[in-house]
Amino acid sequence: MGFRLRLDLFLVAIVFLSSPVLSDLVLSKVDRRVDLTSQVVRISSTLKVENEGHDLVSELLLAIPDHQAKHLAYLVAVPIEGKGKAKSAGSSFPVQIVHPEEIPPGLTFYSVSLPKGLDKGGSLTLDVLTVFTHMLQPFPEKISQADFQLLVFQDTAYFLSPYVVKTQTLSVKLPSNARVESYTKLANTKGLDSEIRYGPFENLPPFSYTPIVIHYENNHPFAVAQELVREVEISHWGNVQVIEHYNLVHAGAESQGEFSRLDYQARPHVRGASAFRHLVAKLPPRAHSVYYRDEIGNISTSHLWGDSKKTELVFEPRYPMFGGWRTSFTIGYGLPLKDFLFETEGKRFLNFSFGSPIGELVIDKLIVKVVLPEGSRDISVSVPFPVKQSEEITFSHLDIVGRPVIVLEKTNVVQEHNQYFQVYYRFSSLSMLREPFLLISGFFFLFVACIVYMHADLSISKSSTSYLAKLQWEEVQVAVQQIQNVINRCLSIHDKLEASLHDLSRTGDVQACKATRKSADSLLKELSKELKPSLSFLQSSPQAAQILPKVEELIAKEKELQEKLMLKHSTIVDSSEKKSGGREIENRVAPLQQKVSALRQEVEDLLDVIDEI
Ligand SMILES: *[C@@H]1O[C@H](CO)[C@@H](O)[C@H](O)[C@H]1NC(C)=O
Numbered sequence: 001m002g003f004r005l006r007l008d009l010f011l012v013a014i015v016f017l018s019s020p021v022l023s024d025l026v027l028s029k030v031d032r033r034v035d036l037t038s039q040v041v042r043i044s045s046t047l048k049v050e051n052e053g054h055d056l057v058s059e060l061l062l063a064i065p066d067h068q069a070k071h072l073a074y075l076v077a078v079p080i081e082g083k084g085k086a087k088s089a090g091s092s093f094p095v096q097i098v099h100p101e102e103i104p105p106g107l108t109f110y111s112v113s114l115p116k117g118l119d120k121g122g123s124l125t126l127d128v129l130t131v132f133t134h135m136l137q138p139f140p141e142k143i144s145q146a147d148f149q150l151l152v153f154q155d156t157a158y159f160l161s162p163y164v165v166k167t168q169t170l171s172v173k174l175p176s177n178a179r180v181e182s183y184t185k186l187a188n189t190k191g192l193d194s195e196i197r198y199g200p201f202e203n204l205p206p207f208s209y210t211p212i213v214i215h216y217e218n219n220h221p222f223a224v225a226q227e228l229v230r231e232v233e234i235s236h237w238g239n240v241q242v243i244e245h246y247n248l249v250h251a252g253a254e255s256q257g258e259f260s261r262l263d264y265q266a267r268p269h270v271r272g273a274s275a276f277r278h279l280v281a282k283l284p285p286r287a288h289s290v291y292y293r294d295e296i297g298n299i300s301t302s303h304l305w306g307d308s309k310k311t312e313l314v315f316e317p318r319y320p321m322f323g324g325w326r327t328s329f330t331i332g333y334g335l336p337l338k339d340f341l342f343e344t345e346g347k348r349f350l351n352f353s354f355g356s357p358i359g360e361l362v363i364d365k366l367i368v369k370v371v372l373p374e375g376s377r378d379i380s381v382s383v384p385f386p387v388k389q390s391e392e393i394t395f396s397h398l399d400i401v402g403r404p405v406i407v408l409e410k411t412n413v414v415q416e417h418n419q420y421f422q423v424y425y426r427f428s429s430l431s432m433l434r435e436p437f438l439l440i441s442g443f444f445f446l447f448v449a450c451i452v453y454m455h456a457d458l459s460i461s462k463s464s465t466s467y468l469a470k471l472q473w474e475e476v477q478v479a480v481q482q483i484q485n486v487i488n489r490c491l492s493i494h495d496k497l498e499a500s501l502h503d504l505s506r507t508g509d510v511q512a513c514k515a516t517r518k519s520a521d522s523l524l525k526e527l528s529k530e531l532k533p534s535l536s537f538l539q540s541s542p543q544a545a546q547i548l549p550k551v552e553e554l555i556a557k558e559k560e561l562q563e564k565l566m567l568k569h570s571t572i573v574d575s576s577e578k579k580s581g582g583r584e585i586e587n588r589v590a591p592l593q594q595k596v597s598a599l600r601q602e603v604e605d606l607l608d609v610i611d612e613i
């Protein structure tokens with residue numbers, strides 16, 4: 001087996017069996033459910049806790065092996081009241097990392113505070129949800145396009161706990177229809193359709209452990225944003241503008257060998273089962289001006305629809321994403337301000353969701369920037385989980401002192417972090433009028449100035465249009481120059497072709513001559529593509545009306561020259577391959593040669609003519 005079992009750690013943990021300090025509490029029942037259907041591992045455990053000691057207990061310790069704790073993205077403990085109904089996350093217990101004395105090495109402890117405490121003989125039921133990222137190991141690590149993705153999950157069949165556990169069960173949920181390569185079978189293990197059940201296990205001492213390994217198929221898209229920057233800009237003129245920059249990788253089993261797009265398109269589920277072709281972003285309702293682009297430009301393969309509850313953007317990266325492949329892109333959208341900005345006690349606050357609108361995305365590093373209007377004061381932030389917070393200033397047009405930017409940073413972000421956070425600030429409506437005031441007074445002065453100038457000297461408007469015309473003329477000249485450059489490069493390729501014919505007559509090396517023609521041909525094709533943007537600029541520019549016919553003639557003549565030259569070249573090469581006599585070749589080539597020389601002269605003349613305009 002290529003993956004390593006983490007046995008080392010548990011051997012150490014077992015030394016600490018039944019630490020007396022922690023033994024007042026007993027877990028009378030533990031039901032643990034592991035969800036392996038996506039790229040993250042979600043473990044939710046229902047714990048029934050009893051106090052068998054004499055004193056009030058106000059904290060419960062949870063133990064997670066270090067090698068899992070480093071992948072822990074989210075942990076929440078919620079009390080369950082009555083018949084198994086969890087309360088909302090708002091009423092969750094506070095949790096913090098602690099370092100108990102004589103702590104077994106290799107374990108991280110989390111302390112759940114029980115605000116009411118647990119009396120002698122008292123009991124309590126709670127749900128603990130943990131979410132881990134990058135914990136499923138692809139095995140094999142590299143697969144080809146046709147392979148399915150197999151993953152390894154390792155854990156313990158017993159709930160790792162510093163307390164005695166009286167009775168417990170474990171169930172592991174797998175993707176539906178997933179093939180299971182292998183799984184650890186203990187005394188009471190049941191393998192069902194897309195589920196494996198362990199237990200019940202009775203009366204296990206603290207830190208009991210037995211390893212299990214599950215090796216199974218999971219073709220879930222492993223979309224990981226190595227970095228996501230979300231910019232949320234508030235404009236008191238009625239809009240919240242959101243721009244999200246993604247740096248995405250498929251973090252599943254690496255794709256190796258050649259990729260065939262044809263195979264993939266014909267049978268995407270067989271030839272690329274673990275690849276993903278599109279992503280779905282669930283944007284808030286009433287999102288408008290939605291766009292999706294990358295460094296090349298707008299990407300049109302996206303589809304937007306919405307109702308009163310949400311707006312859904314389905315979009316495709318430029319290529320299907322296989323294991324190890326990367327892409328970066330930007331999504332932008334506008335939202336109505338009144339849906340997100342509220343007021344309380346004289347302060348305004350933005351209430352906005354923290355994570356990405358793309359479902360089941362793992363974000364290694366998330367940066368959320370909230371740009372407040374210029375003149376905002378008394379800024380405070382409330383986020384329901386710990387984040388790194390800092391402040392910046394940004395300037396946009398008409399800003400004088402700049403806009404305050406709140407920067408929130410968090411690593412290892414999952415779906416569960418898609419919670420609302422608030423940014424509170426004070427803002428005087430007068431400062432909102434500053435920009436229009438600047439604009440209005442600016443226009444007013446401009447207006448006055450115009451009147452004064454118009455009366456003083458009418459020629460100024462003429463000279464300003466002529467100035468504009470001069471600018472436009474310069475642009476035309478630049479475009480013409482580019483075209484001349486390209487044509488000159490074409491001419492030097494023509495010279496190379498001619499030179500290769502000379503070499504042929506000297507050395508008789510037909511292959512070398514053919515190779516030169518081939519490379520010349522592809523270079524000329526490239527160059528003709530290079531002509532297009534400048535030419536279409538000239539065609540659309542009224543200033544170029546005079547020069548355009550000459551330029552078009554130049555391009556046409558050069559093209560004709562190219563064709564004749566190629567014909568001449570291939571005629572000579574063919575004849576010398578057939579070992580035709582020198583006289584015969586000359587007879588055939590002579591008319592072509594005349595044409596080529598004449599065209600060359602015309603092209604050079606046109607270049608001169610254009611130079612003089
Ligand atoms: C890209 O799309 C946006 C929104 O539809 C549009 O405003 C912008 O002009 C487009 N840009 C290009 C280069 O096509």
Ligand SMILES: *[C@@H]1O[C@H](CO)[C@@H](O)[C@H](O)[C@H]1NC(C)=O
Binds near residue numbers: 351352420422
């Ligand atoms: C933020 O918005 C959400 C969803 O509309 C709402 O449930 C929540 O109560 C709001 N939070 C605050 C502090 O207003």
